[in-house]
Amino acid sequence: MRALVLxxxxxxxxxxxxTQALADVVIQALRDLQVEVSVERVVDHTIPFGVETDLGDxxxxxxxxxxxxxxxxxxxxxxxxxxxPASVAQMVLERMxxxxxxxxxxxxxxxxxxxxxxxxxxxxxxxxxxISEIAGGLVDIGFTIPAQAWxxxxxxxxxxPSYTETDHKHDWSESTGKTMAAxxxxxxxxxxxxxxxxxx
Amino acid sequence: MRALVLxxxxxxxxxxxxTQALADVVIQALRDLQVEVSVERVVDHTIPFGVETDLGDxxxxxxxxxxxxxxxxxxxxxxxxxxxPASVAQMVLERMxxxxxxxxxxxxxxxxxxxxxxxxxxxxxxxxxxISEIAGGLVDIGFTIPAQAWxxxxxxxxxxPSYTETDHKHDWSESTGKTMAAxxxxxxxxxxxxxxxxxx
Amino acid sequence: MRALVLxxxxxxxxxxxxTQALADVVIQALRDLQVEVSVERVVDHTIPFGVETDLGDxxxxxxxxxxxxxxxxxxxxxxxxxxxPASVAQMVLERMxxxxxxxxxxxxxxxxxxxxxxxxxxxxxxxxxxISEIAGGLVDIGFTIPAQAWxxxxxxxxxxPSYTETDHKHDWSESTGKTMAAxxxxxxxxxxxxxxxxxx
Amino acid sequence: MRALVLxxxxxxxxxxxxTQALADVVIQALRDLQVEVSVERVVDHTIPFGVETDLGDxxxxxxxxxxxxxxxxxxxxxxxxxxxPASVAQMVLERMxxxxxxxxxxxxxxxxxxxxxxxxxxxxxxxxxxISEIAGGLVDIGFTIPAQAWxxxxxxxxxxPSYTETDHKHDWSESTGKTMAAxxxxxxxxxxxxxxxxxx
Numbered sequence: 105m106r107a108l109v110l111x112x113x114x115x116x117x118x119x120x121x122x123t124q125a126l127a128d129v130v131i132q133a134l135r136d137l138q139v140e141v142s143v144e145r146v147v148d149h150t151i152p153f154g155v156e157t158d159l160g161d162x163x164x165x166x167x168x169x170x171x172x173x174x175x176x177x178x179x180x181x182x183x184x185x186x187x188x189p190a191s192v193a194q195m196v197l198e199r200m201x202x203x204x205x206x207x208x209x210x211x212x213x214x215x216x217x218x219x220x221x222x223x224x225x226x227x228x229x230x231x232x233x234x235i236s237e238i239a240g241g242l243v244d245i246g247f248t249i250p251a252q253a254w255x256x257x258x259x260x261x262x263x264x265p266s267y268t269e270t271d272h273k274h275d276w277s278e279s280t281g282k283t284m285a286a287x288x289x290x291x292x293x294x295x296x297x298x299x300x301x302x303x304x
Numbered sequence: 305m306r307a308l309v310l311x312x313x314x315x316x317x318x319x320x321x322x323t324q325a326l327a328d329v330v331i332q333a334l335r336d337l338q339v340e341v342s343v344e345r346v347v348d349h350t351i352p353f354g355v356e357t358d359l360g361d362x363x364x365x366x367x368x369x370x371x372x373x374x375x376x377x378x379x380x381x382x383x384x385x386x387x388x389p390a391s392v393a394q395m396v397l398e399r400m401x402x403x404x405x406x407x408x409x410x411x412x413x414x415x416x417x418x419x420x421x422x423x424x425x426x427x428x429x430x431x432x433x434x435i436s437e438i439a440g441g442l443v444d445i446g447f448t449i450p451a452q453a454w455x456x457x458x459x460x461x462x463x464x465p466s467y468t469e470t471d472h473k474h475d476w477s478e479s480t481g482k483t484m485a486a487x488x489x490x491x492x493x494x495x496x497x498x499x500x501x502x503x504x
Numbered sequence: 505m506r507a508l509v510l511x512x513x514x515x516x517x518x519x520x521x522x523t524q525a526l527a528d529v530v531i532q533a534l535r536d537l538q539v540e541v542s543v544e545r546v547v548d549h550t551i552p553f554g555v556e557t558d559l560g561d562x563x564x565x566x567x568x569x570x571x572x573x574x575x576x577x578x579x580x581x582x583x584x585x586x587x588x589p590a591s592v593a594q595m596v597l598e599r600m601x602x603x604x605x606x607x608x609x610x611x612x613x614x615x616x617x618x619x620x621x622x623x624x625x626x627x628x629x630x631x632x633x634x635i636s637e638i639a640g641g642l643v644d645i646g647f648t649i650p651a652q653a654w655x656x657x658x659x660x661x662x663x664x665p666s667y668t669e670t671d672h673k674h675d676w677s678e679s680t681g682k683t684m685a686a687x688x689x690x691x692x693x694x695x696x697x698x699x700x701x702x703x704x
Numbered sequence: 705m706r707a708l709v710l711x712x713x714x715x716x717x718x719x720x721x722x723t724q725a726l727a728d729v730v731i732q733a734l735r736d737l738q739v740e741v742s743v744e745r746v747v748d749h750t751i752p753f754g755v756e757t758d759l760g761d762x763x764x765x766x767x768x769x770x771x772x773x774x775x776x777x778x779x780x781x782x783x784x785x786x787x788x789p790a791s792v793a794q795m796v797l798e799r800m801x802x803x804x805x806x807x808x809x810x811x812x813x814x815x816x817x818x819x820x821x822x823x824x825x826x827x828x829x830x831x832x833x834x835i836s837e838i839a840g841g842l843v844d845i846g847f848t849i850p851a852q853a854w855x856x857x858x859x860x861x862x863x864x865p866s867y868t869e870t871d872h873k874h875d876w877s878e879s880t881g882k883t884m885a886a887x888x889x890x891x892x893x894x895x896x897x898x899x900x901x902x903x904x
Binding site: 312314315322347353354355386387389390391392394395397398401402437440441444445 | 514546553554585586587588590591592594596597598600601637638640644645
């Protein structure tokens with residue numbers, strides 16, 4: 105089984121990403137469950153704004169598009185800015201908009217029978233909203249969202265340290281991340297054994 | 305297989321519910337797939353505000369709570385008011401909050417291995433937001449949300465007719481509702497064949 | 505100048521309300537600015553679900569409706585449940601839906617030239633989303649939302665103590681609440697001196 | 705009085721922007737009210753992702769930042785994608801995040817006493833959510849949101865024509881846009897006559 109993690113931090117490599125630090129917990133838990141995991145930091149690629157799969161002219165989205173379709177599990181990892189998902193996460197959903205109408209040879213939609221989860225960090229508040237926004241978009245695109253397929257670490261109220269600047273409640277976020285990994289794998293396996301049939 | 309539809313209209317019976325009219329399409333499609341479907345109009349019951357399973361003193365929620373746990377499929381059907389889910393739908397999520405910690409004998413959480421979908425009506429705008437809010441809450445509680453497990457009929461911009469006052473684009477909402485029913489049944493069946501295991 | 509605070513806790517009096525505890529900071533700050541403040545705990549009244557100003561038959565909303573219109577400042581205070589505004593807050597917005605079309609003698613809409621703010625508590629996460637949902641609804645209804653017209657105390661990640669069970673970061677929420685009170689009064693005064701004219 | 709309109713379409717010039725077409729109604733109404741209006745299509749500029757005012761290295765945000773501060777009125781115009789604000793609109797909010805702590809010489813925050821509104825287009829659904837998300841972010845940053853300071857044109861249910869491909873209900877969106885312009889100007893004028901004082 106394969107998983108793709110798209111880290112939607114605003115910061116290019118090699119800047120340190122708090123979101124990657126929490127995603128790493130989920131990645132390790134997936135690997136412990138024998139899942140082959142790839143990670144891409146979206147801003148390290150040339151991804152123009154748009155809603156088609158290939159915008160040409162150096163567009164590097166098609167490679168990420170193919171990586172999504174090569175995986176049974178997708179994890180969107182994003183920071184929280186102004187209480188909302190990072191613009192990079194929304195840019196990813198927009199590029200995935202084209203997948204709503206892309207079909208396999210048997211007429212099924214390409215996102216069907218894939219599962220997705222969300223990892224969120226932030227230094228104040230907003231995780232559940234970010235999870236709902238991203239999960240809501242992914243369900244539109246055709247992914248299945250397993251029970252508790254998320255983890256987060258947002259600490260408020262008001263401004264405070266970032267995830268990598270403190271150990272406060274990391275244990276809760278890590279334990280939640282392990283359950284997330286287990287649930288993603290379990291539902292992906294169930295859908296592999298017994299897939300959603302193509303629409304009648 | 306059993307499904308429970310909770311109609312979260314603000315109007316008590318026998319007032320006509322636009323939301324029920326669209327939910328009926330999904331209910332028929334579920335029955336065509338051999339699912340046994342029950343429907344409850346929440347405001348016809350005495351349901352106090354709160355976050356526990358039994359608030360005593362005439363509380364009729366425990367019966368709905370048991371009906372949820374007797375079903376593999378839950379459908380929340382809600383109108384859109386001020387661009388947001390009906391207060392009755394949020395009241396239902398709040399009463400379901402207690403299910404986050406309720407466990408089966410094997411230690412698994414009670415909502416696990418159940419799937420849920422959303423039906424939305426409105427005379428202006430807001431369906432996708434309402435779907436994300438309710439699906440986001442249900443994932444927190446432990447439900448799995450299948451690919452495109454929703455249908456809606458909201459027509460804008462600005463004020464206009466209600467669902468039962470026009471035939472405009474009913475065909476789209478009905479066809480989407482049939483796909484919703486098929487996807488709910490498919491993922492419920494996959495999870496029945498191969499359930500999410502209790503957390504390690 | 506008058507202000508009305510609607511406490512949208514799920515708990516009837518005399519149960520202790522964390523939301524009231526934080527709202528009290530804002531109320532004191534408003535009183536220090538010579539504002540006459542009234543407070544109503546919504547669930548202590550008989551308020552049926554609906555979208556009209558008077559549903560008859562013991563409906564106590566009309567008195568709250570009149571209290572809103574007797575005040576230049578409205579504060580909605582709400583807990584966060586499942587990451588979203590309390591059902592009681594949404595019920596209040598729904599009952600206020602009728603105000604969208606209610607007009608003064610000069611043809612202006614009744615909510616125009618009134619300002620509103622939001623107080624949020626929660627023991628995990630979600631304040632900014634709750635603020636956006638309620639402020640978004642109030643702008644639809646015709647209120648003006650001043651700069652930083654909110655305060656909150658939500659502490660995560662994951663479950664933890666409630667507001668009244670800890671002193672953690674109360675100072676931040678209180679200082680933010682005082683700025684909120686000052687901004688509500690300043691914008692209410694500016695609109696009193698120079699009102700939005702009735703629509704042409 | 706000056707206004708700045710930031711068009712957050714995903715499409716670079718000279719591609720036709722539906723969002724610009726609706727924004728033009730608001731722009732004309734502002735000009736009729738003697739407001740000097742500038743318009744910028746954000747994607748025509750080099751704007752890197754981030755949360756600081758000047759990211760150096762060809763960053764063209766500082767010029768837009770200065771244009772915001774040279775205007776009493778800000779209008780964010782955005783399409784709806786996957787039911788949510790365009791990534792470009794969120795990118796703009798992120799770059800404006802730095803303004804939360806930028807102060808004038810008298811200690812007041814730079815966004816204070818400025819007003820903001822939102823223009824939304826989409827071919828399906830989502831306007832009220834997009835308005836709440838953007839208005840919620842702008843209130844965090846320090847803007848005041850006047851009563852009904854928005855217009856939109858989203859037509860559903862399901863896929864359909866874009867704004868410039870039909871005349872359906874343009875009259876409603878245009879009339880709402882004129883009220884939006886009048887309300888933005890009225891509240892901006894009231895705050896100019898009697899500003900929010902710097903925090904004590």
